[in-house]
Amino acid sequence: MLRFLSLLVLGGFITGAVNAQELLGFDEAGAAAQLELEADFDSRLSAADQEQWLRILSRDPHHVGSPEGRAVVDFVAARFEEWGYDVEIAEYQVLFPSPRTRELELVAPTRYTAGLTEDTLPEDPSTARTDNLLPPYNAFSIDGEVEAEMVFVNYGTPADYEILDRYGISVEGKIVIARYGGSWRGIKPKLAGEKGAIGTIIYSDPADDGYGAGDTYPDGPYKHESGVQRGSVMDMPTYPGDPLTPFVGATAEAERLPREEAPTITRIPVLPISYRDALPLLEAMGGEVVPREWRGGLPITYHLGPGPARVRMKLEFNWDIVPAYNVIARLEGSEYPDQLVIRGNHHDGWNHGAADPISGLVALMGEARALAELAAEGNGPKRTVVYAAWDSEEQGLIGSTEWVEHHAAMLDKNAVAYINTDGNSRGFVNIGGSHVLEKMANEVMRDVEDPQTGVSVAERLRARIEVNGNAAASAELNHRADLRISPLGSGSDYSPFLQHLGIASLNISFGGEASDGSYHTLYDTYEHYTKFRDPGLAYNVALAQVAGRATMRLANAPRLPFEYTGLSYNISLYMSEIEELADSMREATLSSNARIESGVYDLALDPTRNIVPPLKKAEVPYFNFAPLKNALDELKQAAASYADVVASGLPASESENRLLYTSERELTRDDGLPGRPWFTHHIYAPGFYTGYGVKTIPGVREAIEERQYKLVEDEIFVAADVISGMAARVRELAER
Template identity: 50%
Template sequence: MYAPGGRRVRGAAPLAMRSPRAEIRPVTPTSPPMRAPLLVLATGMLATARVADPAPIRGFTAESSRAERAWETKLQAIPDPARMREHMRLLAARPHHVGTAAGRANAEWIRDQFRAYGWQAEIETFDVLFPTPVERVVELVAPSRFRARLQEPTVAGDPTTAQHDEQLPTYNAYSADGDVTAPLVYVNYGIPADYEELAHHGVSVKGAIVIARYGASWRGIKPKVAAEHGAVGCLIYSDPRDDGWSGGAVFPAGPMRPADGVQRGSVMDMPTHPGDPLTPGIGATKDAKRLTKEESGVLTTIPVLPISYADAAPLLAALGGQVVPGPWRGGLPQTYRFGPGPARVHLVVKSEWGLKPLHDVIARLPGTTEADQWVIRGNHHDAWVNGAEDPISGLVPELEEARALGALYAQGWRPKRTIVYAAWDGEEPGLLGSTEWAEAHADELRQRAVAYLNTDTNGRGVLGVEGSHTLEKFVNEVARDVEDPEAHVSVWKRQQAAALQGGTPEARREARERGDLRIGALGSGSDYTAFLDHLGVASMNLGFGGEDDGGIYHSIYDDFYWYTHFSDTSFVYGRALAQTMGTAVMRLGSADLLPFAFTNLAETAQRYTRELQTLRDRRAEQLADRRRDVEDGVYAASSDPRAPTVAPPVLAAPPRLEFAALDNALDSLSHAAARYERAYSRFAERGASATDGGSAPNGLAAINARLVQAERALTAPEGLARRPWFTHLLYAPGWYTGYGVKTMPGPREAIEEDRWADADAELARVAAALTREATLVAELANALGGGR
């Protein structure tokens, strides 16, 4: 999985918790009876309490909920930690990046497991551009000489770290080839704000090689922004303050990144589009028409290499110039300076640019009455090296879910909808396998896909969830029905406790008062991207984490030894993930009425709108303050003659933006969502006979077919500005964040980048999407019985 700033993010953004739903518990007498009549009364009350059914599951009638809960109880008893441990040992035994024999063998083994579990399973193959390095050089040529090792050493006692002949070298996939020698400049995290700070200090990177530390954004943003400012090369290193010894003991004594550890990763410009660079928008089949490398538009224009902090230290120590500000100083025991000079660096990157095969494993359990609707669940199987944590920790629970669902299927359980399980290839270089499959099956998916559920990595701690807010209520209910294996409370209760202990004041208030825990929005970084951002399929990403921090992300040390010593060592959170995801899949697959809800979506969209209004007003205040400071000579007076600074440019004050259409659309959506929820409540209370037409079985199938389109209504076929592949108007990865989400991305990024002429047009596009959603939800409310 991709992680913001290159650090491993376990699971996803935590649910910002809310108040717990009332639970019906058996009444247990605590004192002996006093008289016979009271005993009879007490016994009758006890029996009544014990037979009382819990509230129906969302999307199910009272009757179908009883059957569903019985099947779910069986499912949750099946996942086996010992099997997951053994499967991880097997799948992480050899390096298995794209195009390797080990990767293909893993795919075939996974396919055969699905078949053994009773699934229909095949491998779909795609051919994609995947460069691998043939030459890498980083050397300091002035004022002294130093040549970087660019090698992660074997660790005694950890056998897979010695598989050097099979390991990909330390490199950044899709870096441009190049051989450059130039002055070195330190750019902190290498994000746009850092270049504003460099300009303030009069430092230019034009004609220089920049060195940036991992963090604050996706790694591909760093060479992208460097090239925009005229740099000719880029080095990215892992600073010990971020994921090395400042976070704990380093591997093998502890979980953190050792001095020679290096983070591999892709630097393709995925905010433009993920997937095969040569076949954007279409599946990379053998007969696909391919672009040239130069036409792809997503490859870096300068050479890039990742290095360890052991290799970075001599380069940084050779820099002169001003001392950097406090927030720029990392964890190395030396002075951090901007440069440029006297350090000069020679950088060489050359790769073999060839097509490699991808092997996606696709397994199906056929549905019954609504078999043409698909519930899709996925995780990838490829890794940069051995990949025990990323991705095998998320894949082995998926296999246990599949085994459990297959066992239930053999016992007579049948989902209404077809369930599709996928093990994707090529996620690490650029979400290749999932994107190519989604593009190849785009027409089917737009018609049939109910939802896509993703995991990537899994560890110990609290369940994290990001996703479509139409599924927020649904996933909260699932989390209430799974037990945390160590805290022995519901997963939901553990989430709420985490928010109450470590949340902001607003999050703490919501944890106590709001009925559902808030889920984060999805940007990019894993295999949900093509489904949500490109096709408009409601999606979620789940995983446990927070109690097993580490620094082995995308290194040779992400292996079975590390995971079984420092992460979910007993695999009980693997079992909890299988129980959580298996339950979610069963409910989506078998629900009488698909369990989407729209009140949470409307409330969240209102929050996003308030954020945009605040963002515009703060930017106006910032620019006004800057203008006054320049006019009053504040920058000139405060500049240190020995370390002079440069005043920022004075920009025009931003105009007032037109939010009326967006506010009106939100009012319409809120009203329609409330009506739908009232109509849904009638269905939940009375079942299929709640109304004369909409809730009859055939009527429900028609409503479900319309519900599937609810997320699609939030997309626009023309896509986002600068990147038409991304069509969702509420969620997208940021142009300068890469993984991190930008909500209402069109107007938000226009405001952030001072593109005021574009902001009103983008606000109008979001308003139109929310109006489409409101119209659809109102129609659904009518079909379900009105809800007035």
């Protein structure tokens, strides 16, 4: 599911010479031994093996509940058993809608019946293996038959609807057509339904990832004219996982909600289509010409509507309960067997899934085999390492969420950290995650070589930032030792670990140099991946090196490599952003209201066009951010004191390590975010109206964005409380 969701924030890199023996959590002798072990680990990674597994596992479409999906499970489980792991296949019974009827027809002013199919290509033999193929659809759309005029809503974001309001266009009773992009796909029907629309069509515009971006498949990597991005439209910002079993694992015995009461299933029907099918629909639309920035790459004049284009859409689904199988493989630790370092990647795909998820899965398998070989030679991990291959991620992070909910008490007690991967490709390292792990992540990036240039992946990323970064990013390079890793929103299997239980997490990938339009289409195949995304799988091996090092260091460090100055630094940035947000909204509101009152807007607008001034908005008050600032000062002081402890080289006791790995829990509260009790983390969360995109200090930030000003004051105190709680934990660690 993940598609470059975890981009590194533009930060800095260590200047000057770096002592290669410095490893957070290890003394000098221990660091030398660990680095030697990692060099041995690297020598056991094989691009050829990963390519063979990629070919096997992406041969056929293999979605959740299918025989082919079970074959993938059995293959992966068998490899883990061969390598000496204790393997369990954890089964859950989950809701899985598959399409029974999909119809889309333009009924006025002309007629056109959408094909809703993807072309088989002779250049790609995998596209002919379609026996188990899921046709293009959006999972967790409701059933429905609707007919109405169309309205073009661009990407269907809140800002886009504000533009439509100025044109006097309502989507109430209409079917909206939206482009993929701008926000996560599930936000489009969510917002459309809230605005009164009765259906949503989503298409991929060729300007974004089709011929407007480059040569299309099979001549190039970009989206074929018939390609359709499948995907879930479950309301994951409310909660991910099985819609019928929130907060509990979806075992056979679990109590389930009636389907009509599940809040994460859409309220209107939703259908994705290709730009080939979108062209006749958009060409038939009238009304105002769209704003310049809304124009796509189709050879037409884009109009807003409503009408005269009128469409009929009919969707019916099989709402089945199917088994989801997670492969759970344990390699027991020699010293701390109850402490778990968990490393995961999903195995299910919408179709063949070569890039998403198999590229990440085979890197994980390469790591697992190398680690098992080291263990067989007497160099096993000190903490237990758990490798997990999750099912039903594509439908809404279901396999991982159900496992986490099922084992929440055990994980809260024993989970040290979670490391996630998903799709991968050629380019620059991307790491996002908990900032208590930022220092360790930087040391890992320092110690892995980029396969194209021979410098470290950190140095290569730093060069990219220097060339392409903005002024703030360049300035940060000069004054900060570490690259800043990005905060995590949602989009892959780290969500239940980090945002529900408060388990420190990382998400790791490479990308940025391999252009792609195959995401969630029939064309996400072995042929496409090995030709365009990572020929030779050199970056798959690099992914295994980065994720493998992070796993091994967390598993072996005598003092867990958690560090808090990076956390306090990033929280200070988020607080500054929130203050700037409030100030900019206040200034913009005052300015806009003054122009409305003075009539300036009316005079400036073209009277021949059907566009009106914006509506007046309530003024933005001044907020008292002092509680947040005071809490941050506490955390900064505590973090500096703990950094002195780490620098002293003092070893950590088992109880100290437990305090370290449970420290991320201090940033959670059991009652969760406003209106979203499943999301308990008060520093990182997916945005309610962005989906994948992160909102930092989300209770405060989203209350300001949504102009819920009374809630802002309440959430300032909640956020200050969690930051103070973290400061108290770090002080306790510094004083032991």
